[in-house]
Amino acid sequence: MISLRAVGRDYVSGAGTVHAVGHVDLDIAQGEFVSLVGPSGCGKSTLLNMIAGFITPTRGEIVVDGRAVQGRLPDALGYIFQKDTLLPWYTVSKNIALGLTFHGIRGQEADRRVARLLEMGNLQGFGQAYPHQLSGGMRRRVALLMSLAVEPRILLLDEPFGALDMHTRAHLHRELALLWRSLGQTVVMVTHDLDEAVLLSDRVIVLSGPPSRVLMQESISLPHPRDVFTVRETPAFAEHSRRIWHVLGEQFRALA
Amino acid sequence: MSERMQTRLWQLLILASVLGAWEGLTRIPWFVANTPFDPFFISQPSRVAVRLVQWLQPGPQSVWPHLWLTLQATLWGLLVGVGSGFCVGLALGRSRRLAQVFNPFIVAFNSMPRIAFVPLITMFFGLGMASKVVTSWFVVFFLVFFNTYKGARSVEREMVDFCRTLGGSPRQIMFRVYMPTAAAWTFASLPNAISFALIGVVLAEFVGSTTGMGYLMTTALATLNATDMFASVTLLSAVGILLVNTITALERRLLHWSPEFRQ
Numbered sequence: 001m002i003s004l005r006a007v008g009r010d011y012v013s014g015a016g017t018v019h020a021v022g023h024v025d026l027d028i029a030q031g032e033f034v035s036l037v038g039p040s041g042c043g044k045s046t047l048l049n050m051i052a053g054f055i056t057p058t059r060g061e062i063v064v065d066g067r068a069v070q071g072r073l074p075d076a077l078g079y080i081f082q083k084d085t086l087l088p089w090y091t092v093s094k095n096i097a098l099g100l101t102f103h104g105i106r107g108q109e110a111d112r113r114v115a116r117l118l119e120m121g122n123l124q125g126f127g128q129a130y131p132h133q134l135s136g137g138m139r140r141r142v143a144l145l146m147s148l149a150v151e152p153r154i155l156l157l158d159e160p161f162g163a164l165d166m167h168t169r170a171h172l173h174r175e176l177a178l179l180w181r182s183l184g185q186t187v188v189m190v191t192h193d194l195d196e197a198v199l200l201s202d203r204v205i206v207l208s209g210p211p212s213r214v215l216m217q218e219s220i221s222l223p224h225p226r227d228v229f230t231v232r233e234t235p236a237f238a239e240h241s242r243r244i245w246h247v248l249g250e251q252f253r254a255l256a
Numbered sequence: 257m258s259e260r261m262q263t264r265l266w267q268l269l270i271l272a273s274v275l276g277a278w279e280g281l282t283r284i285p286w287f288v289a290n291t292p293f294d295p296f297f298i299s300q301p302s303r304v305a306v307r308l309v310q311w312l313q314p315g316p317q318s319v320w321p322h323l324w325l326t327l328q329a330t331l332w333g334l335l336v337g338v339g340s341g342f343c344v345g346l347a348l349g350r351s352r353r354l355a356q357v358f359n360p361f362i363v364a365f366n367s368m369p370r371i372a373f374v375p376l377i378t379m380f381f382g383l384g385m386a387s388k389v390v391t392s393w394f395v396v397f398f399l400v401f402f403n404t405y406k407g408a409r410s411v412e413r414e415m416v417d418f419c420r421t422l423g424g425s426p427r428q429i430m431f432r433v434y435m436p437t438a439a440a441w442t443f444a445s446l447p448n449a450i451s452f453a454l455i456g457v458v459l460a461e462f463v464g465s466t467t468g469m470g471y472l473m474t475t476a477l478a479t480l481n482a483t484d485m486f487a488s489v490t491l492l493s494a495v496g497i498l499l500v501n502t503i504t505a506l507e508r509r510l511l512h513w514s515p516e517f518r519q
Contacts, residue, residue, distance in 0.1 A: 054417050077421050085418040089436045089513045098432070099422035130513050143418075150422055 002028040002051060002154065002186065007060035008211070009046050020046050022211025024060075033180060033187045035197035037244070038207030038215075039251045044190040047212075048156050051188065052079050064154065078152030078185070080143055082159040086131040092142055093118070093127035099150035117145045120179070137168035141175070148183070155180075157189040161196065173199060173228045181225055194248065198240045199228055206247050209255045216247045275301045299482040307487040319472070319491065326468040327495060329385055329457040330450075333392020338442070338449060340393070341400025346438050349408020350430065366398050371459065378464040388465065392456035396449045400442055407441025408434055440514055443507045450499045454492060 009021040021043040028034050036044045049055045051062055056071035064074040086095050093114050100110045118124050121141040131139055140160065147155065160176075161169045177200055180187055191197050197204045198220055206216040222236055231237055257265075279302055281287050282295045295303070311319035348355045348362075374391055381387035411434055419429045461470020469488050476484035 052417070052421065073420055079418060079421045081414040081418060083412065083414045085412075085415050087415075087433065087436070089511075098419070098424075101432075102419070102423040102425070102428055132513065146418075146422065152421075 001030050001063075001065060002026075002188070003063050004047075004051075005061045005063075007047070007050065007057045007062060009043065009050060009055070010058045019211035021050075021057075022208075022213045024207075024212065024214055026205065026214060028186060028188060030186055031184045033189070033200055033202045035189045035191055035201040035204045036207060037191060037194060037197050037204060037248060038212060039209045039248075039255050040192065042207045042209050042251075043212045044207060045158055047207075048079075048158050048188060048190050052077060052156055074154065076151065076153040078147035078150070078155045080140075080147060080155070080157045080160045082162050084131075084139055084143070086139055086142055086146070088131050091128050091130055092123065092134070095131070095142055096145050096149055098146060103150065113149065117149055120148070121145045121175070135168070136164055137172060140164065140172060144176070144179075148179070153185055155185045155187045157187065157191075159190055159192065162192065169196070170228060176200065177226060177228055194241060194244060195232065198222075198237060198244070199226065199231060204240075204244055206244060206251075209251055215251070216244070218244050295482075296480075297482055299486045303483045304486045304490060307483050308490065311487060311491075319469075319487075322468050322472055323491060323495070325385070326388075326454075326457055326461065326470070326492075329388035329460075329468070330392060330453045330495075330499075332385075332389045333396055333453045333456055334449060336389065337393040337396025337453060338400050338446070341397045342404050342438070342442050344397075345401045345404025345442070346408050346434060349405045349438060350434055355405075362401075366402070370395055370398075374459050374463050378460060383464050383466060388457045388460040388468065391460040392453045395452045395456040399449050399452055400445050403441045403445035404438045407438035410441070411437050440511055443503075443511060446503045446507070447500045450503065451496055454496055454499075458492065 004024050004026040007021060007024045007026075008019070011018045011020055024047060036047065038044055046055065050057050051064065051069065051074075053069045053071055053073040062069040064077075067074065087098065090098070096114050096117050097110050100106070100113060105113070114127070118127055121144065123138065123141060123145070126134065126138065131142070134142065144160075161172055164172065173196065180200075189197070189200070201220055204218045204220060205214055206218070207213070208215045218240060220240055222231055222234070222240075278298070279300055282293060282298065282300050288294050310317055314320070348358060373394060377390050377394065378387045381390050415433055416429055419433055424432070457468065458470035458473070461468040462474055465471050469492055473485060473488045476482075476488065
């Protein structure tokens, strides 16, 4: 359970104060998949960073699983950045084991868990490879597995598939959907890809341009499990996309 | 013929033609009389070679004790310089606060002409090994420090935050993220650090010492002996090349993951 109460964040720069996040009230249920969309610069990532405790809100309060965040990392949190965060000097296996090492889990127990994660990510046989030997899509999967190794209850995804081609992205959508179905984390994903948001989420939240606030919350009625390849062709998918685009497109026009 | 062989052949050809021209022209009386290129000043490859052979044999003329002392001082200077430069660079690169406090001192120290300190160091540490090592450390430290510092600063915030979400403590993140990143930058500075260390030692030997290659060179200068001078320079270059190759081989092994060494 994640709840944001009147959360706002300002940035003070030479030119004055910038209100990045204006006033956001939001409740995200346990096990829910929520996407945040909005025009660029609307503070989506700032919001995600505040939930993670990387930055502190200027106003308001964020409570994760009954505990106020206030610049402290919540327990059992996974965060996937758009940037590559694999350690290039470690093999895939050692990268995936990194979180386990941090928690003092070593030896056979660690090996066993890494093997299971490699299987989960369809990366069997790549354990001894180095990050630079992998494709972009594979590196994304490794980053996800690194996070999943420490068994997070909450996954925060910051434009996780932004830099990938459509084909790779579609495959990763399918894998993420499957993982989420079997592991049941609460997921909050920031994305600029509206299709991706509708495809994966239970709920899509549209934010306004800065100072941002919640403009619209669209519950996605497509039943789970969804086939990420065929669901795009259904009328319900098109209808959700249309309704969200109606609000989002207006924001784009206003900021153009 | 492979590309590698061709490169080697060209390199040999260039070396041979320079040495050949040097040797050949200084044997033409007209050339020696009408140009500044007199063997008295620039010696001759054959004379240098003869001198080197004499030097490398055991006996009272042997160069080994001098070469060994210079090498010893260089290695100590490198060890202390790289060690301290790495630690301080990492510490300041890691802490924004420390970096802000020390920044003006570092800039001031770095912009001082370091050679000017050599007499002072010799005065303070005497004519032996200590002043050579200190001079060498003095020049190596800043080079390594700046590179390591930049390396530690280059660690991306996302990388650190990601490791925090995986449960990494500041100490663990230091060892697993900052140190490897900084080390890659430190390694990049090592070839230069080696030549600097060698220069530092020879400089200290110039100023005040009764041993080492630098001492041999000042003696050669005092007796106007160009052959000894060139022989010394040749030996020092050989030492430098040997050290750089050793380090490069080590770097290739340790940094095999780095883009620079990808095949």
